[in-house]
Amino acid sequence: MAPATSSTSSAITLNINGEKHHLPIDHRTTLLDALRERLDLTGTKKGCDQGQCGACTVLVDRRRVVSCLSLAVAAEGREITTIEGVAEGDELHPVQQAFLDLDGYQCGYCTPGQICSAIAVIEEHAAGWPSAVTDDPGPEAGPPPLTPDEIRERMSGNLCRCGAYVSIVRAVARAAESHAEHRAEAAKGTAA
Numbered sequence: 001m002a003p004a005t006s007s008t009s010s011a012i013t014l015n016i017n018g019e020k021h022h023l024p025i026d027h028r029t030t031l032l033d034a035l036r037e038r039l040d041l042t043g044t045k046k047g048c049d050q051g052q053c054g055a056c057t058v059l060v061d062r063r064r065v066v067s068c069l070s071l072a073v074a075a076e077g078r079e080i081t082t083i084e085g086v087a088e089g090d091e092l093h094p095v096q097q098a099f100l101d102l103d104g105y106q107c108g109y110c111t112p113g114q115i116c117s118a119i120a121v122i123e124e125h126a127a128g129w130p131s132a133v134t135d136d137p138g139p140e141a142g143p144p145p146l147t148p149d150e151i152r153e154r155m156s157g158n159l160c161r162c163g164a165y166v167s168i169v170r171a172v173a174r175a176a177e178s179h180a181e182h183r184a185e186a187a188k189g190t191a192a
Ligand code: FES
Pocket: 045, 046, 047, 048, 049, 050, 051, 052, 053, 054, 055, 056, 057, 066, 067, 068, 069
């Protein structure tokens, strides 16, 4: 039996969707291949395998990364969220629900990546991060309106070969509205 560690492999622990996975791994293994080939987490899709399509997007410490360009060893000790981990039990994440309600997909192959990306986009926007199409990216300006142009720009790393973009933009806008309402409710609760 091969040793768990060598000059080209190590035993690592990945924290995925709140669960710890211990595995020996070749240092050259991408996070995408570790998820799909080693841990059977096949919700994350392989499209181009070279950072161009966004199908493999997952969240690492709540920020989106293309897992085909990330090494699994570099994700050790970080909080990884894949599409399998975004729902709360039987309750879909609001972004998943919006994609479902507004037909934000056709074949569905790009959808896990689109949803993970959209979750991070909504948080980035709420935190006031500007995009390349934001008019006034001053630090005190607050979040710009999340217009369709903003959504298209912020989601531009996620390609959809079926061309479901119109519905995807609507779904992200709907989920962002729910997120803003939820934050407003939570703020009211804190102030009361
Ligand atoms: S499979 Fe990773 S960006 Fe295309």
